[in-house]
Amino acid sequence: xxxxxxxxxxxxxAFQMEPIPGASGTDxxxxxxxxSGIPCGxxxxxxxxxxxxxxxxxxxxxxxxxxxxAEFICRLPVDFARTxxxxxxxxxxxxxxxxxxx
Numbered sequence: 644x645x646x647x648x649x650x651x652x653x654x655x656x657a658f659q660m661e662p663i664p665g666a667s668g669t670d671x672x673x674x675x676x677x678x679s680g681i682p683c684g685x686x687x688x689x690x691x692x693x694x695x696x697x698x699x700x701x702x703x704x705x706x707x708x709x710x711x712x713a714e715f716i717c718r719l720p721v722d723f724a725r726t727x728x729x730x731x732x733x734x735x736x737x738x739x740x741x742x743x744x745x
Contacts, residue, residue: 656707661687686712 663685666672671685688708690700 656710658707658711 663671667685669685671683674681674683686708688700688704690698692698
């Protein structure tokens with residue numbers, strides 16, 4: 644992935660990489676360290692006054708972040724989806740044998 648980010652430095656818009664080795668205030672850290680670990684990435688969009696009625700963001704930043712994510716997805720190997728293990732915990736609960744009451 645690092646090579647992909649390096650190539651993106653020559654992109655038509657600027658972005659910054661910032662390693663976050665611990666909790667980021669998002670769900671990313673919890674996902675990364677759950678069980679045996681899940682590779683994850685976090686895209687942040689600069690904004691002001693988060694979680695207030697006057698939260699402010701540049702629409703161009705949102706569009707460019709979307710383009711960056713789309714570019715990353717398009718460059719994934721074709722067989723990448725086959726390497727993913729998808730588990731539906733809710734479906735597993737529905738098919739689990741009911742606990743017998745004593």
